[in-house]
Amino acid sequence: MALLETHGLTKSFGGLVAVDDVDLEIERGESVAVIGPNGAGKSTFINLVTRMLDATAGDIEFKGESIASDDPHEVVQKGVSRSFQTASIFPELSVEENAQIAALAAEHGSFRFNFLRHRDNYGGVERLASRTLDAVDLLDQRGVTAEDLPYGDKRRLELGIALASDPDLLLMDEPTAGMSPEETADTVDLVERVKAEMGLTILLVEHDMEVVFDVADRIVVLHRGAVIAEGSPEAVQGDPDVQEAYLGGVEA
Amino acid sequence: MSDEPTETADATEEGGAVVERERTEREFPSWERVRESELFVIAITTVALAVFPWLFARAPVISGVLQGYQDLATLIVIWGIFAMGFNLLLGYTGLLSFGHAAFWGGAAYAAGVFSTHVSSSPLLIILAGTAFAALLAWALGFVALRRGGIYFAILTLAFGQMAYYMALSPLSGITGGENGYTGVELAPLLGSFFLQYPVPGLDWLVGTWTYVLVGVVAVVCVAAANRILHSPYGMVFRAIRENDQRAEFVGLNVWRYKLMAFVISGTLAGVAGSLFTIYSAYVPVQSLYWTTSGEVVIMAVLGGVGSLFGPILGAGIYLYVENVISGVQQLTLPFTGPGEYVTLVQEPVVLLEGFGAYWHLILGLVFVAVIVLFPRGIWGLFEDAAGAVRRLGSDH
Numbered sequence: 001m002a003l004l005e006t007h008g009l010t011k012s013f014g015g016l017v018a019v020d021d022v023d024l025e026i027e028r029g030e031s032v033a034v035i036g037p038n039g040a041g042k043s044t045f046i047n048l049v050t051r052m053l054d055a056t057a058g059d060i061e062f063k064g065e066s067i068a069s070d071d072p073h074e075v076v077q078k079g080v081s082r083s084f085q086t087a088s089i090f091p092e093l094s095v096e097e098n099a100q101i102a103a104l105a106a107e108h109g110s111f112r113f114n115f116l117r118h119r120d121n122y123g124g125v126e127r128l129a130s131r132t133l134d135a136v137d138l139l140d141q142r143g144v145t146a147e148d149l150p151y152g153d154k155r156r157l158e159l160g161i162a163l164a165s166d167p168d169l170l171l172m173d174e175p176t177a178g179m180s181p182e183e184t185a186d187t188v189d190l191v192e193r194v195k196a197e198m199g200l201t202i203l204l205v206e207h208d209m210e211v212v213f214d215v216a217d218r219i220v221v222l223h224r225g226a227v228i229a230e231g232s233p234e235a236v237q238g239d240p241d242v243q244e245a246y247l248g249g250v251e252a
Numbered sequence: 253m254s255d256e257p258t259e260t261a262d263a264t265e266e267g268g269a270v271v272e273r274e275r276t277e278r279e280f281p282s283w284e285r286v287r288e289s290e291l292f293v294i295a296i297t298t299v300a301l302a303v304f305p306w307l308f309a310r311a312p313v314i315s316g317v318l319q320g321y322q323d324l325a326t327l328i329v330i331w332g333i334f335a336m337g338f339n340l341l342l343g344y345t346g347l348l349s350f351g352h353a354a355f356w357g358g359a360a361y362a363a364g365v366f367s368t369h370v371s372s373s374p375l376l377i378i379l380a381g382t383a384f385a386a387l388l389a390w391a392l393g394f395v396a397l398r399r400g401g402i403y404f405a406i407l408t409l410a411f412g413q414m415a416y417y418m419a420l421s422p423l424s425g426i427t428g429g430e431n432g433y434t435g436v437e438l439a440p441l442l443g444s445f446f447l448q449y450p451v452p453g454l455d456w457l458v459g460t461w462t463y464v465l466v467g468v469v470a471v472v473c474v475a476a477a478n479r480i481l482h483s484p485y486g487m488v489f490r491a492i493r494e495n496d497q498r499a500e501f502v503g504l505n506v507w508r509y510k511l512m513a514f515v516i517s518g519t520l521a522g523v524a525g526s527l528f529t530i531y532s533a534y535v536p537v538q539s540l541y542w543t544t545s546g547e548v549v550i551m552a553v554l555g556g557v558g559s560l561f562g563p564i565l566g567a568g569i570y571l572y573v574e575n576v577i578s579g580v581q582q583l584t585l586p587f588t589g590p591g592e593y594v595t596l597v598q599e600p601v602v603l604l605e606g607f608g609a610y611w612h613l614i615l616g617l618v619f620v621a622v623i624v625l626f627p628r629g630i631w632g633l634f635e636d637a638a639g640a641v642r643r644l645g646s647d648h
Contacts, residue, residue, distance in 0.1 A: 050501065076503035088501075090494035101491045102502040104484055110505035115485040115512065116476070118290075122484065165503055 385522020
């Protein structure tokens, strides 16, 4: 049984079919990159899997169970985390508080009636938060207000937030967008490291081909919402359909 | 809550070094730590509330200049509870409700009707009014929170106005329609203290038993609100305010937490509304009108939405302008204050006759000035000033 399976997943916005009948299987421990030209439906696909958007048709199964009618927080609680294209953090809170919120959700589940119980009673949350910050090398900046971090650190913090719940599957929407080459290299190292440490399965949407070839074991090419090629990086690189659709004749 | 497992026990097992450090800190607690502690917050609130009516209504010189009076002190504390509760929603969760009159006024009516038909014990009246507001908040929040931003504000406004028109006409058999509810009955507090009587021996300080009741309830409310902000909820509320999408995607049920924020906030508004019924022994139908919702927004923003106490200060300033400044007959140079208490050698120059009639305008100018100059409100201004003084002190 694959960790994540989509069956005929389709999303249309009015007349535009953004994701068209996608069947995808991701095995535990794999790193899969979804690539494709702008508007190919890559982000929409991630948004469908994380239940940010309702699918028009099709089904999504995680660990053999349909999650197609879950709320986003339920999907997260089942073990699917995500990062966003822009660093999605809690800007006016400290780095430590950012991690604590994620740790709280991981330790306490989606909701509890504990509004009259002092936070000091929850040592587990603080320990998990510290561990999370340590994992993304932000422990020394824990007192800094999150919005004052440099961009690369914000992305790392976001990754930390996504990892606090110890997910089985991590979806990343362009994790190196807007980064300098050094920051990109650091991020790739970090992703490789946490993947090995936590036994993560990764689904990645990315434009930077170097990152894709560094991280992914398998590449899925989307074009106008449909899968046009799938396979190892080498196989996909040599595929004439991909060259036609994705590179569009431009020398790359 | 009692079914929660205590996690501190295993915390100590794992981190001996951490415990060691905390112990030394506990021997010499820093000022910051003391200020953060709950007992300190409760103690300061109690002292402030005990001294306030004396300072405002009876202290030499100060009260003379301020022209405060006992009833206004009581009213300020009641509205302070309302504004503080409202701000848990606006300032901490980032949701602007424009219908909190429904909870304030709804509780006031429920308290009034309860006092006539069930029990006139003040404590039970407060419980009844508060319970009504909590249920109402749950029901209205359940619907209004389906939408965010401006739609949420409009929905709450619509619900508030629906409550107003319900009380005005269809339910006028119960509510008394436009005359308001006049049948409020009040038994002595705990069976022995008449609310409007002065407190023996302490009447110079706190005045009446009504104020004692209001003050004690206010301390309980501040303690509860402070605890909520230091519980996991406080953190989740701020996370929702900052980025509700991310909060949902770390696995928090944002909708249910928003509903809890709405219910907690409505409950505190209900406590205040019930106290208002006890205070005035009457419920005007205006207590459900949208202007009541607007006033509490202004109070919270004026005082500062970033803190627990800012809105209480805002309530004080708003009601002071409404009730005292509005009575100033002449604007003079130099300013002689309300009631011309300060007598000067020189006869002051009268700048404007009938100054008090402009109190709405004055309040508007104060409001605009605060928003433009101190976006964190008057409490934020005080905090900044205190911070600046401390920095000056540490430089030397």
